[in-house]
Each structure stands twice: as structure tokens, then as C-alpha cells.
Amino acid sequence: MIIVVVGIVAALVATTSAFMVLKDEDPATAPVADSARQARTPIRVVVHADRRRKEAMTTAGTVREVLGELGIQVGTYDIVRPPLDQPPAAEIKVYRLLSKPVTRTLAIPPPVIKKKNKTMFVWDEKVLRKGRPGIRVVRVAYVPRKGKKVKAIIAQRIKRKPVAQIVAVGTKGAPTGGAAARLNWKGLADCESNGNPKAINAAGYYGLYQFSLTSWASVGGTGRPSDASPAEQTYRAQQLYNRVQGRWQGQWPHCGKYLFS
Numbered sequence: 035m036i037i038v039v040v041g042i043v044a045a046l047v048a049t050t051s052a053f054m055v056l057k058d059e060d061p062a063t064a065p066v067a068d069s070a071r072q073a074r075t076p077i078r079v080v081v082h083a084d085r086r087r088k089e090a091m092t093t094a095g096t097v098r099e100v101l102g103e104l105g106i107q108v109g110t111y112d113i114v115r116p117p118l119d120q121p122p123a124a125e126i127k128v129y130r131l132l133s134k135p136v137t138r139t140l141a142i143p144p145p146v147i148k149k150k151n152k153t154m155f156v157w158d159e160k161v162l163r164k165g166r167p168g169i170r171v172v173r174v175a176y177v178p179r180k181g182k183k184v185k186a187i188i189a190q191r192i193k194r195k196p197v198a199q200i201v202a203v204g205t206k207g208a209p210t211g212g213a214a215a216r217l218n219w220k221g222l223a224d225c226e227s228n229g230n231p232k233a234i235n236a237a238g239y240y241g242l243y244q245f246s247l248t249s250w251a252s253v254g255g256t257g258r259p260s261d262a263s264p265a266e267q268t269y270r271a272q273q274l275y276n277r278v279q280g281r282w283q284g285q286w287p288h289c290g291k292y293l294f295s
Contacts (some may be wrong), residue, residue, distance in 0.1 A: 211272025
């Protein structure tokens with residue numbers, strides 16, 4: 035209501051002023067602002083607002099004046115480019131916001147660069163250089179979209195670029211377990227874990243061949259067996275078989291018989 039009243043008063047003042055100029059003043063003494071506007075060369079302006087495009091030829095001195103001429107209102111949080119008090123550009127954009135923008139700082143995950151290493155086994159990886167996350171600063175606000183109020187990033191900048199992590203990955207083929215490699219390891223895995231290399235037993239056994247952490251470490255494994263590749267698990271299982279000199283009963287008492295099926 036206040037906006038309407040002010041608009042009416044402004045219109046009345048403008049009309050009265052114009053009348054006084056015509057009645058009492060010589061055209062040569064007209065206000066400087068009006069003379070300056072008349073002296074400007076009209077420019078073509080395209081305004082984008084509310085998913086619409088409006089064109090106009092104008093001699094307005096500011097973006098605010100252009101929007102006023104076209105009847106485009108600007109809300110409290112709306113962003114206008116160029117800014118309202120700047121001279122109009124050939125293209126003006128009005129971004130509608132339903133809330134005050136909030137600044138957030140986000141991490142940018144570092145990319146990973148893998149370098150092949152022929153001296154390492156295919157399941158081996160080694161970090162040659164640790165990565166460092168980047169930093170992204172974003173401004174977030176609610177905007178209207180398809181009749182709904184949704185949160186969106188309205189501006190962003192990179193404060194710090196991420197540093198890539200460099201990892202050496204092995205390409206060397208898996209070694210064989212000697213005579214043990216000729217046994218039916220698939221049969222054993224199907225029995226122990228249903229062939230699932232990620233299988234975990236609550237009793238403390240992991241992977242295709244249900245290693246305990248102790249038996250896994252005894253043949254050079256690191257971490258959890260279920261996190262290793264199937265190729266490494268099979269190689270370590272063959273090593274374990276050779277380590278116990280074929281006495282599989284202590285390692286796989288229920289399923290070991292399938293090694294010979």
C-alpha cells in the first residue's frame with residue numbers, strides 16, 4: 035500500500051513540475067537532467083526477467099529507470115546485472131530470489147591420478163603424493179522454480195584449487211602358487227563365501243576363502259581380506275596352502291574337500 039501511495043505522489047509531483055515548466059519557464063531553462071536525457075542517443079536494451087524477454091529503445095540513464103519503463107519490479111533480495119544504479123547495458127538480467135543469500139564454504143575432492151608400475155602386482159597400490167582438497171565458496175538462496183521454492187547456488191568462486199593425489203598401481207601379473215594353483219579354488223570359494231570376495235562372517239572371517247586376520251597377515255596380506263581384490267585373495271590362499279604344506283583341514287575344515295573336486 036505504501037508503494038502505491040508513493041507512486042501516486044511522485045506522479046503528481048512530476049505532473050505539476052512539468053506544468054510549471056511549460057507555463058512559467060522558457061524551454062532553454064528546463065531541468066538539466068531532462069536535457070541530458072533528451073541529448074542521449076536511444077539504445078536497444080534486452081531485459082530478461084521471470085523467464086521472459088522484453089526489448090526496448092531507451093534513453094534511460096540507469097538500469098533502474100529501464101526496469102521502471104518496462105514495469106518490472108525488483109524484490110528485496112533480487113539480483114540485477116548490471117546493478118540498478120549503473121548505466122544500462124545491451125542486456126539486463128533480473129534473478130529472482132526468495133531469501134537472503136547465505137555464504138557456504140565447501141570442500142572440492144582432489145582428483146586421483148594413477149600411474150602404472152610394472153614392478154608391483156596388479157592388486158598393489160601405493161600413494162606417491164597425498165592429495166589436498168580444494169575450497170569452493172558458494173552463495174546459496176531460495177529461488178522460484180516451476181512454482182516451487184528450491185535452494186540453489188546463485189554464485190560461486192574457487193578459493194583454493196585441489197591438489198591431485200598420485201597413486202602407483204601395479205601391472206605385474208599375479209604370481210602362481212605352484213602346484214596349489216592347479217587346485218579347484220573356485221569350488222572352495224563357492225563353499226566358503228558363495229563366491230563373494232566382500233563376504234564377512236561375524237565370527238571374524240573375511241573374503242572369498244574366509245581368512246582370519248591372523249592367517250591373512252601370515253601370508254603377507256594387509257588390511258582386511260574382504261577389501262583385497264579377488265586375484266590377491268586367491269594368491270594369498272594358495273600361499274597359505276603351501277605354508278601349511280597342504281594340511282588344509284586346519285584352514286578350511288568344512289569346505290577344503292572342494293579343492294580336489
